[in-house]
Amino acid sequence: MRTFTKSLRNALYRPWSLAILATLLSASLLLALSVPIAMHQVQMREREQMSVHGERLLERLEQLFNQLRKGLDDLNNQPLRDCGPLMIDQLQQVSFQYRFIYEAIFYDGSQICSNWPARLSLTPSPGREPDIKGPVYRYWLTSPNEPDDNLAGLMLGRGDFEVTTSRGHLSDAVDLPPDGSLLVVVDEGKRALPVLGQAQDWPPSAGWPPDDGEVVVTDYRMLYRLPTDSSDYQLVLSLPRAEAKAYLAELWWMLPGSLLIALCMGALVLHLARQRQSLGGELQGALRRGEFKVRYQPIVDLNTRQFVGAEALIRWRHADGTMTSPELFIPLAESTGQICQLTDFVLVRTLEQLGPVLRANPQLYVSINLSACDVMEPRIGKVVARLLAIHEVAASQIAFEVTERGMIDVEVARLKLQALRDKGHSILIDDFGTGYSSLAYLQTLPVDCLKIDKAFIDALGYDAASSGVAPHIIRMAHALNLKVIAEGIEHDYQVELLRSEGVVYGQGWLFEKPLNAHQFRERITGGRRLGPRRADDDV
Structure with missing residues (x-):
């Protein structure tokens, strides 16, 4: 049964199969x-x-x-x-x-x-x-x-x-x-x-x-x-x-138009499927050609403005210098199953680039974003354990960020995240407030920190319907003994409002834009070199 399902899925993912199916469905719907x-x-x-x-x-x-x-x-x-x-x-x-x-x-x-x-x-x-x-x-x-x-x-x-x-x-x-x-x-x-x-x-x-x-x-x-x-x-x-x-005569006039629209729909689906297939192939080629880069968005202590960690972000820079937005290639990678390769790439590159600075600063950590595929499958724990052993970095220095929408099956996600947490990794809920989480929901998950979405931070200080969401999330997190990281901070008044609510950590362009590995190490070490410089550190 599984083999049949897989064969059927593979057949339907082919551009021509999708185009023919779209044409037939469109024609049937239009004629109906x-x-x-x-x-x-x-x-x-x-x-x-x-x-x-x-x-x-x-x-x-x-x-x-x-x-x-x-x-x-x-x-x-x-x-x-x-x-x-x-x-x-x-x-x-x-x-x-x-x-x-x-x-x-x-x-x-x-x-x-x-x-x-x-x-x-x-x-x-x-x-x-x-x-x-x-x-x-x-x-x-x-x-x-x-x-x-x-x-x-x-x-x-x-x-x-x-x-x-x-x-x-x-x-x-x-x-x-x-x-x-x-x-x-x-x-x-x-x-x-x-x-x-x-x-x-x-x-x-x-x-x-x-x-x-x-x-x-x-x-x-x-x-x-x-x-x-x-x-x-x-x-x-x-x-x-x-x-x-009389009805048949009327239908006869409508038939060519319906078929033309159905053919146009099929052609559009064929074009999009080929484009998607092409982009999926480009993803694989970009990994081989080294077009993906990792940038580090610093996480700071709002009281001292000192770096306490960073969020690892993947970027796709083509050979001609153009960039493809993560909002485009991340969903594509998730739908094609290539997201796991990207997660592994970020883990490998992060420990290769920042391994020395993490060993020298045990209090420093880097958070890695996990997709639904990463959360639901047990492979990520084995991958990170092997890499940590190679680079001699503590498990507590690699945290994992998951979104509320990425936890398809909450019970399975709870078990997988608990296994990562038992090994010493911190678990962060990213973009909190944009999904379906509630207090009862959070109490069932092994979570250490909530990251408040930028949309709620932007509303602070304004007479808007969402201006009270961030303080509510902060109080809820404190009641659960969870840390809070505010995302997307761009103004000093936001820092003061967050500090008045008891928030200690934040990230945003007010402090730093995403940095390459060389820039991030310099901010941490004050310019001291802890190891040989890599060729792609400052690219």
Whole structure:
């Protein structure tokens, strides 16, 4: 199982494997997102088209209804109330005057006459109750299934007169989209009568009634309630929803863009992976070429300003003199497993360069930064023990700094750090306050000293939210009998504030910038040479 996992990890770390995986994942994600986006766009387009159709339909229906109402009003305002030539002539004049009136009828319950002597239209039978009965007008709707366009599609009545518009006039006026239906909803929304198009199942499954001018979407159709002033009925336009081919057409346009973005993502991952692989190879080459240097950031007694130790820092200076930031190559070395080689390099170089001065000054120490890899594996104890024996340096003169984020498994880290501490090494928590440590957490770890992060030191003396963090950490450390080192000191007032809180040790550019081995030895010995000078001491 372990062999399979290792093989899989090695395969995935290859640039082309990562690029192909990134392309496939990007394509899958983009296509998965494209489906709801395409559906949303099609639905939005449907709604827009429905609104356009509805507004146009409403405008034409208003024209049609206005003509029918005006024709009825004209007939009711004239004095004739008897079927005869004059009445028929009056009915014909109204039908000629208003182009949407196909037939005008007089019916007083006993006699009936029309502008069409042959009575070609299909009008409601005498005595039939109107489908809609308003305070002024009555409305009759006829079946839309009749094939004859000359038959009446809609009839309005007032008093003893009725006017109708033919199916053909109604179709021309409304201009209904294909497979659409124009419905009149009555009985407080419980029944829908088709004026044009096919009858529809009613009421819809949900979301009815909507506000005027809003669209209701069902599984198969879209319903648009046209704004009207009448409370007796509602006019509803019903249109079929887009078919699957509409969604596929939308997806077809989105497919090239999704694939192009996925290919770009794959190319970017390939570039970054190759760059990372290249930088990883450069790390190995830099170790062979001796491009890594060790600098020493002095740790001073704040009361005497004397050096008590130093933090060993690794720097990468290329052959052309350019520098690569530790913030770039340290995480890379951790991810590629090369960090252990860098830690060993720092240990070897520190004892080679400062071995004589450490032997001559037993109170002096150098702290070495450990990564999570160093902390979790037992190798570091063996490495440092061998080097200390070679250079005859006491274990107490080599301290180890670990970050809170570097302790992946706290229980394992506690055991490993305790083993180092049992051999005489001091354990320092670096950048304290930026991780997840708490008082209970610290009590479980074998720690000798806390190093307060520069961000909290910078806030000292300012009215900032983080200005009280450093004093809190200091008091907590003192309660646990831990030493405190303040990092990043740059101003004298910071020294005074720290001293007032009981802090004894600090480091920062106020005292010294990171020094090479020659400079550091000179500060310690006052210029006296304790051993032969190395070629890279002052580089």
